[in-house]
Amino acid sequence: MCGIVGFVGKRNATPLLIEGLKRLEYRGYDSAGVAVLSVSGMAIAKTKGKVSALDAELANHPIEGTAGIAHTRWATHGAPEQRNAHPHRVGQIALVHNGIIENYAALKMEMIERGASFLSDTDTEVMSQWLHDRCAQGVSFAEAFGMMLPLLHGAYAIVALHEDEPDTLYVARKGSPMVVGTNDAQECWVGSDMLALAGYATQGYYLADGEYAILQPSTMRFFAADHTPIQVTMQSMNVGAEIHDKQGFAHFMLKEIHEQPDVIRKTLSHYYDHETQSVHFEGLTLDPTTISSITMVACGTSFYAAQVASYWFEQITHIPVRIDIASEYRYRHPIVPKDSAALFISQSGETADTLAAMRYAKEHGAHTIALVNVPTSTMAREADSVIRTLAGAEIGVASTKAFVAQLTTLAALVLYFGGARSTLSSEETAHLMHHLSGVAEQTQQVLDEKMHYDRLALALMYARDMLFIGRGTSYPLANEGALKMKELSYIHAEGYAAGELKHGPIALVDDGVPIIVIAPDDALFDKSASNLEETAARKGNIVLISSKERVANFHGNVTHSVAVPACHPFVAPILYAVPLQLLSYYVALHKGADIDQPRNLAKSVTVE
Numbered sequence: 001m002c003g004i005v006g007f008v009g010k011r012n013a014t015p016l017l018i019e020g021l022k023r024l025e026y027r028g029y030d031s032a033g034v035a036v037l038s039v040s041g042m043a044i045a046k047t048k049g050k051v052s053a054l055d056a057e058l059a060n061h062p063i064e065g066t067a068g069i070a071h072t073r074w075a076t077h078g079a080p081e082q083r084n085a086h087p088h089r090v091g092q093i094a095l096v097h098n099g100i101i102e103n104y105a106a107l108k109m110e111m112i113e114r115g116a117s118f119l120s121d122t123d124t125e126v127m128s129q130w131l132h133d134r135c136a137q138g139v140s141f142a143e144a145f146g147m148m149l150p151l152l153h154g155a156y157a158i159v160a161l162h163e164d165e166p167d168t169l170y171v172a173r174k175g176s177p178m179v180v181g182t183n184d185a186q187e188c189w190v191g192s193d194m195l196a197l198a199g200y201a202t203q204g205y206y207l208a209d210g211e212y213a214i215l216q217p218s219t220m221r222f223f224a225a226d227h228t229p230i231q232v233t234m235q236s237m238n239v240g241a242e243i244h245d246k247q248g249f250a251h252f253m254l255k256e257i258h259e260q261p262d263v264i265r266k267t268l269s270h271y272y273d274h275e276t277q278s279v280h281f282e283g284l285t286l287d288p289t290t291i292s293s294i295t296m297v298a299c300g301t302s303f304y305a306a307q308v309a310s311y312w313f314e315q316i317t318h319i320p321v322r323i324d325i326a327s328e329y330r331y332r333h334p335i336v337p338k339d340s341a342a343l344f345i346s347q348s349g350e351t352a353d354t355l356a357a358m359r360y361a362k363e364h365g366a367h368t369i370a371l372v373n374v375p376t377s378t379m380a381r382e383a384d385s386v387i388r389t390l391a392g393a394e395i396g397v398a399s400t401k402a403f404v405a406q407l408t409t410l411a412a413l414v415l416y417f418g419g420a421r422s423t424l425s426s427e428e429t430a431h432l433m434h435h436l437s438g439v440a441e442q443t444q445q446v447l448d449e450k451m452h453y454d455r456l457a458l459a460l461m462y463a464r465d466m467l468f469i470g471r472g473t474s475y476p477l478a479n480e481g482a483l484k485m486k487e488l489s490y491i492h493a494e495g496y497a498a499g500e501l502k503h504g505p506i507a508l509v510d511d512g513v514p515i516i517v518i519a520p521d522d523a524l525f526d527k528s529a530s531n532l533e534e535t536a537a538r539k540g541n542i543v544l545i546s547s548k549e550r551v552a553n554f555h556g557n558v559t560h561s562v563a564v565p566a567c568h569p570f571v572a573p574i575l576y577a578v579p580l581q582l583l584s585y586y587v588a589l590h591k592g593a594d595i596d597q598p599r600n601l602a603k604s605v606t607v608e
């Protein structure tokens with residue numbers, strides 16, 4: 001997903017914009033650029049590759065100005081080339097954009113017919129050309145900017161500059177997030193998310209869909225989609241710059257893996273009252289006794305959290321559950337049952353597919369619940385109920401602490417629903433909460449023994465393919481473990497239900513294909529053990545991840561085994577996520593992959 005930063009004030013914008021881009025690098029990108037305005041006019045620099053390449057270009061050819069816009073591009077239309085990098089300048093106008101203009105081809109044709117010649121293959125340049133064309137007809141830039149927005153179909157977060165207005169930013173948002181910030185120095189900031197403004201802006205406002213703004217150091221004007229002026233309430237922004245510090249860890253991902261014990265503790269202390277031994281969800285405006293079914297929808301890692309929770313909900317609350325990946329959900333034209341709740345899980349709260357699915361469910365009468373890590377996100381603003389995960393800002397593109405926070409929050413939510421629907425006695429709730437409370441320490445024990453995964457990674461790093469298998473709630477974990485391995489080490493990996501292997505995938509097994517068997521000490525262990533033997537009998541290279549006791553007493557044919565502290569089966573998915581994160585981290589590390597910004601990936605995918 002693209003990154004956007006804008007600034008207008010009295011200081012030189014260039015270094016501030018570059019610092020802002022560096023904070024957005026985690027989103028994933030392939031080119032970067034900056035445009036600044038001063039009384040002597042507009043200057044622009046763009047490069048293919050990383051922000052460091054842009055920085056080097058600016059060191060050789062410095063540009064200055066007190067207003068500016070900057071962008072990291074995650075290519076949607078047009079290859080990751082310098083000419084497709086943003087900002088896109090046409091005449092006196094420069095513009096950066098995050099999103100997709102779905103009707104750009106028609107607009108481009110119209111501009112070409114009016115004599116425009118395009119320099120790039122992007123949808124974004126269409127907007128610069130359109131604005132330039134209108135201004136050439138004598139329309140003011142402010143008026144042209146407002147006129148253009150209703151013509152754009154699709155998603156956009158835009159910041160634009162005009163050379164004749166060196167103290168003004170033009171900002172608009174539909175579908176892709178955009179935050180406006182300010183501070184006591186009367187500086188105006190804009191960014192794709194608060195992380196870009198951390199430590200600079202002290203107050204912020206996320207533009208709502210369709211809104212736009214004209215920002216100057218002295219005055220900030222906001223407008224609704226119909227161009228009527230609106231008053232907005234700026235919220236204090238308490239995101240400090242320290243979140244951009246690896247705090248001694250080699251990567252943000254490793255730092256965030258190590259934050260997990262505290263994330264679990266923080267989550268449980270927020271949602272569980274030890275005094276009254278009760279679970280409470282202040283953001284939930286739904287009576288659990290009134291729903292007949294639950295649908296859970298998400299993408300990627302968040303979907304695997306939903307998959308784990310689907311087992312918990314049905315087993316503990318006896319509510320029928322359906323799960324779906326967001327990109328399929330609404331195109332399936334699902335029947336949204338009467339009196340149903342629809343739970344949407346998202347770390348960013350901005351994933352386009354999940355947001356669109358939530359809007360579909362809401363339109364069709366479901367009570368929508370957003371379980372998100374960013375409380376100011378679009379999903380949080382639009383859902384009927386909001387449940388926050390308390391992982392804190394997650395910088396690594398591969399989700400780790402957010403996943404563990406999702407599982408911990410969902411586990412507490414299931415206990416809440418079970419208690420409310422009397423499918424769980426208060427003693428049973430206290431019993432399961434006791435085991436949940438133990439996971440933080442057990443996770444710390446896994447982290448204290450992380451060298452096992454470092455060594456195991458050396459044995460697996462040259463694999464061509466990997467299979468991750470598990471039963472019950474270990475099956476979604478197998479999916480998540482495979483996703484982590486794919487997105488971090490670029491090794492092809494598949495997650496499979498262990499019992500499904502013999503129905504075809506076992507044909508893949510030979511001594512070159514490691515099979516990671518996720519088998520907590522639960523009622524399904526023996527079944528998993530026989531699946532393990534089935535693959536071992538075919539020269540499978542077996543890695544068993546189980547409890548210390550099971551590993552010590554297992555006499556089957558395993559090539560490697562890793563012991564995890566004993567835990568209650570209910571909490572196993574939370575604890576067993578950590579070995580899978582560490583394994584993929586160390587394989588990627590030994591392979592020299594780009595761990596915090598894996599190739600082709602974005603932290604939050606705000607395009608469909």
Ligand code: AGP
Pocket residue numbers: 299300301302345346347348349350351354397398399400487601602603604605
């Ligand atoms: C997770 O490691 C991946 N980077 C990706 O699958 C992610 O979980 C997915 O894009 C959903 O993001 P969200 O939770 O912000 O909606």
